Amino acid sequence: MSVRILRDGTAADGLAADDRGLAYGDGLFETLLVHEGRALWWDAHWRRLQKGAERLRIPVPKEEHLVDEVSRLVYATSRAVLKLVLTRGAGGRGYAPPARVAPTIVLSLHEAPDATPAAGLDLRWCDVRLATQPALAGIKHLNRLEQVLARLEWNDPAIDEGLMLDERDRVISATAGNVFALIGGRWLTPRVSECGVAGVMREWLLAHVDGASEAELDRDAIETAEAVFVCNSVRGPQPVRRIDRREWGDFAAIRTLAHRLLAREPAFAFSFAPWLGDNRTET
């Protein structure tokens, strides 16, 4: 794992023991796909990081400076995942931040995930609910115990992901991605204004897929949908084969959407290859 740590913009050997990222989860993160020396969709990730930092009132470093640091880390990497963590830095007495905040940045490179299997993903419904918290909804902050607890619910390697509901039985997302369902010929995805994360891939799909929109979806709506996929900015859309006993056999509509995405960003071809095949006639 290559790591670069910056405290207040300056390279540091390690993390302070009283970094507020550790103490309170007082920070944000982004996870980017690195392909042929580039961190994909930097602009969208940077915008979301800024939005989150504004909400949490954490000062953001200069973008140019960060872009330099990122480039230096990824320029010779053919395929990897880049994680960027921004925290409010060290110290402060209790929850009140120190008078002068010196943010911490942790950049790290990790192995890229495997391609999505040809058969698609097998999902389960998680028991842990996402709490309603409009003050934190949408942003990608470091308070992720709900997702950790949800992921601890299974260790069957045949299960790829879990879907999470809020306390009012509304479907919100997967543990590590958003979810879309094809209903009446339109791609719908849950709102993330009360909980959940506004994923970068989700935003792209909402903006670029005809008729895609937000909607309130319950478990039944997902299970009776014509097709379902989960997505994040590292893997792109991943077709769902099964949720509990409900199975889907036809990924045609997801292939159409994947081709649209590939036209914009060919780097996702690796993730899609097993299930997308070479069938471009569907586009």
Next chain:
Amino acid sequence: MSVRILRDGTAADGLAADDRGLAYGDGLFETLLVHEGRALWWDAHWRRLQKGAERLRIPVPKEEHLVDEVSRLVYATSRAVLKLVLTRGAGGRGYAPPARVAPTIVLSLHEAPDATPAAGLDLRWCDVRLATQPALAGIKHLNRLEQVLARLEWNDPAIDEGLMLDERDRVISATAGNVFALIGGRWLTPRVSECGVAGVMREWLLAHVDGASEAELDRDAIETAEAVFVCNSVRGPQPVRRIDRREWGDFAAIRTLAHRLLAREPAFAFSFAPWLGDNRTET
């Protein structure tokens, strides 16, 4: 700041950049008052840490081993605050923990807070609500952005603390402590089964103060109470003088309770001195 970091029970130079405490707030903490070389109420803190670790399924280190480490850090310290952080350690791919979890412990010594002012504390009502999450309620986990956001709501140094409500307008706690209100001659404190932390001081008071019990309290119940205090295990009970426009002048009932606590643990005398005076006749 004296710091001692243990990874899987062995001393380490620093934190791993992919420690799950930083990545997801995947851990717990305890804050103890150190007095004359002792970490006060170790047993109660250890019990709560165990309970939290069981809930999050984080393996706990051997108590003896940890007690040794704590003693070594605090034995020559006359007054300080000891912070103990336990995380699920480094790594794992995404939210799933690694196959073998090697927990991280961070022990750090910090300056003890000042004594509580003679006049008591001035409080405000916070705007940020505590989200309902039974899976995390009661334990002292590292996902504390709600408290951070609440504490960011004011920077008037005349305001000492903020009280937080849940989304159903029930009072839950202060940002960094529990709250008790004297109503009809009985000390009542909010339940923490849906959100909030079961403070070690709160538990002691519930067990040792006659008639003290849990109750559902709204803002009006607090504002019309005969007396109010906030408490945590570092400062003990702290009398509230004011919440917004509501003022209390008489701390007699809180003094009675403080004397009971001092009989058990004289180390709190320092915190109480300014407002408790020498008036032991009230006991």
